[in-house]
Amino acid sequence: MTILDKFKPLQAAYETVRAAGKDPFSVRFDEVLSPSEAVMNGRRTILLGTNNYLGLTFDRAAIEAAADAVRRAGTGTTGSRIANGTYGGHADLERRLADFYGCSSAMVFSTGYQANLGILSTVAGRGDHILIDADSHASIYDGCRLGQAEVIRFRHNDPDDLARRLRRLKDTPGNRLIVVEGIYSMLGDTAPLAEIAEVKREWGAHLLVDEAHSLGVLGDHGRGLVEEAGIEDDVDFIVGTFSKSLGAVGGFCVSNLPDFDILRIACRPYMFTASLPPAVIASVIRSLGRVEEEPGLRRKLQDNASRLYHTLKDAGFQLGPRTSPIVSIRMPSITVAITFWNALLDAGVYLNLALPPATPDNASLLRSSVSAAHSPAQLDAAAEAIIRIGRSLDVIPETRCLEMAVR
Known part of the structure; x- marks a missing residue:
């Protein structure tokens, strides 16, 4: 018996997924050709699961700026800002972020995960209460666990349930911090922010919004x-x-407090990283400059999202509740989801296999x-492959697909 024996059930579940085909946790690209295409197992593959919403990973100006920074300042800082100092670029980026959001202050973290880990574990302390949407990202849950505040979950996108839970705390000392997301990463739905802000004002709480998937996408x-x-x-x-x-990589928090x-x-995750x-x-x-200067990128993204979403919805797939750059297809079972995902890779389409318990309502998703x-x-090529495979696996009815093809 070893200290790792407790992971045997997880290992068994993992082996079941691997036995069905390719390993979704060890996807390897031979070469990334562009924001939308790569070579995988010697085959050109459409990238449809990378979160590269504006396609800026190959932006020529960003690449040249990065190359120039390496030549001028080296490959890394070799330590935290507390120990090794702040470079001019760090301060410049924080000023740009504060100005972009119209806020007085900004902090930059090494990852988005660390931003949630650091802020949530620091701003709410012993005797305080954090109220989080039940469908919150793992980084939000982990940030809450790292801190000492009481954590209360409310039903996904339900301002009334949030208000009920705040009402129960009416005579309890401590600050209240509400945490929601702009776009939720699994189904692409958005928080009812106006209603949540109204609840926040009524009960004198603070509000944190994680815009990881909505920065550059909405507004x-x-x-x-x-x-x-x-x-x-x-x-x-x-x-x-x-x-x-x-x-790129990294995270931030902006505020007017x-x-x-x-x-x-x-904030320890900021100080010691x-x-x-x-x-x-x-x-x-x-x-960030391109986000400010080129609203056409957002319009193109929305047009593309609408094209894929409505094509798949018209074909009969069960999708998320609204048009979004995140287009997730509900699968009837884990087995079908794994088989479908493998068939898509064989067809030259890469997207994400999302399985319980990391999904809302323990749904099996192709994201x-x-x-x-x-x-x-x-x-259109990706949609054609998805529809063809969905028909062959009886995920959607064949007649619905034929009707769509006639239109």
Whole structure:
């Protein structure tokens, strides 16, 4: 018996997935050709599961900015900002983020995961209460576990349930922090932010919105669901990542709260982690500029998302509740989901296999993420493969597909 024996049930489940075909946890690309295409097992493959919403991973200006930063400042910082100092790029990016969101302060983290881990474990302490949407990302759950506040879950996208839970705390001391997401990563649905902000105001709580999947995607200026919902003055913290729309890695938090900068010496995941290398900082600054300067990228993304979503919906698939760059297909079982995912890889389409317990309602999903870089031909080819395989596995009725083909 060893210390790892407790993982035997997980190992057994993993082996079941692997036995059905390719290993979804060890996908390897021979070569990445563009934001929308790669070579996998010697075959050109459409990338439909990368979260590369604006297609900026190959942006020429961002690449040149990163290369220049490496030549000027080296490959890394070799330590945290507390120990090894702040580079000029770190401060520049924080100013750009604060200005972009119209906030007074910004902090940059080494990953988006760490941003949630750091902020949630620090701002809410012993005697406080964090109220999180039940479908929150793992980084939100982990940030709550790392801290000492009481954690209360409310039903997904249910402001009334949130209000009921706050009402129960009416005479209980401590601060209340509500945590929701802009776009939820599994089904692509959005939080009812206006209603949640109303509950927040009524009960004197604070509000944190994780815009990881909505930065650059929603809002007239790409500031996310907070901007689209028109509640920017009601939000105390916005957390996000550079690894989706900005095509890099890293995370951030912006806020208008006074004394926000005290978190730099209170937040352990910020203090004791190596800071982002100069090349990443430089590319993110350039990509953020494109979000500000080119609203056409968002329009192209929305057009592409609508094209794929409605094609699959018309074919009879069960999808998420709204058009979104995240297009997830509900599968009837884990076995069908694994078989479907393997068949898509064989057909030259890569998307994400999402299985319980990491999914809402323990659903088995095939999760795709559309990019502004996808061509109509790529989306149509992917949709054709999905529909053909869905028909062969009886996930959708053949007659529905034939009717669609006639139209």
